[in-house]
Amino acid sequence: AQSVTQPDIHITVSEGASLELRCNYSYGATPYLFWYVQSPGQGLQLLLKYFSGDTLVQGIKGFEAEFKRSQSSFNLRKPSVHWSDAAEYFCAVGSWRGSTLGRLYFGRGTQLTVWP
Amino acid sequence: ETGVTQTPRHLVMGMTNKKSLKCEQHLGHNAMYWYKQSAKKPLELMFVYNFKEQTENNSVPSRFSPECPNSSHLFLHLHTLQPEDSALYLCASSQDRGSSGPIKNIQYFGAGTRLSVL
Numbered sequence: 164a165q166s167v168t169q170p171d172i173h174i175t176v177s178e179g180a181s182l183e184l185r186c187n188y189s190y191g192a193t194p195y196l197f198w199y200v201q202s203p204g205q206g207l208q209l210l211l212k213y214f215s216g217d218t219l220v221q222g223i224k225g226f227e228a229e230f231k232r233s234q235s236s237f238n239l240r241k242p243s244v245h246w247s248d249a250a251e252y253f254c255a256v257g258s259w260r261g262s263t264l265g266r267l268y269f270g271r272g273t274q275l276t277v278w279p
Numbered sequence: 280e281t282g283v284t285q286t287p288r289h290l291v292m293g294m295t296n297k298k299s300l301k302c303e304q305h306l307g308h309n310a311m312y313w314y315k316q317s318a319k320k321p322l323e324l325m326f327v328y329n330f331k332e333q334t335e336n337n338s339v340p341s342r343f344s345p346e347c348p349n350s351s352h353l354f355l356h357l358h359t360l361q362p363e364d365s366a367l368y369l370c371a372s373s374q375d376r377g378s379s380g381p382i383k384n385i386q387y388f389g390a391g392t393r394l395s396v397l
Binding site for chain 1: 281283285319320321322324327335369371385386387388389390391393
């Protein structure tokens with residue numbers, strides 16, 4: 164069965180520091196991977212996605228993620244964190260069911276706190 | 280602005296009330312979803328509608344009743360809820376490619392309705 168694990172429930176970094184949020188997935192075929200961000204009181208906003216091709220994908224707000232098939236990982240990174248990046252981050256894997264609509268499986272999320 | 284609008288943003292209701300949540304998408308998508316987000320739990324997919332037909336119901340109690348009159352609108356009718364149903368209810372939409380290949384399911388989310396059941 165498909166599943167997503169985000170090992171870190173809460174991460175705290177200083178503004179300007181680098182950031183890496185971990186995501187591991189379990190999926191029997193080629194995964195479609197996503198990172199979403201949720202600010203307080205808001206819905207989920209798509210940061211970036213991986214379908215195929217280059218394993219390093221760029222997203223919005225200066226984020227990037229790298230797909231590593233051998234490690235079943237899709238970690239999110241940012242070289243320099245801004246205070247406005249404080250939010251909850253969700254990793255998700257998309258399934259494929261032939262010609263019917265797929266679905267997303269979400270991790271539990273990682274809450275990011277940024278110190279000034 | 281994601282193109283998915285949910286109303287109301289906040290709702291407080293008693294256990295005997297009947298209320299409805301509304302979701303509207305302006306993206307031309309043909310699939311819509313209801314999710315429940317509770318504190319300290321992963322997002323729970325509740326219902327999926329594809330071309331107005333319900334394609335998934337994840338063992339959701341009957342006190343939640345979805346309605347999808349067209350591809351742009353989705354409702355969640357609520358009645359005799361329990362306090363544990365208090366949560367953020369998120370709506371999402373996507374475009375089902377309908378092809379025989381993999382579905383690149385990019386879902387766009389609304390801001391959610393924060394529901395409190397007293």
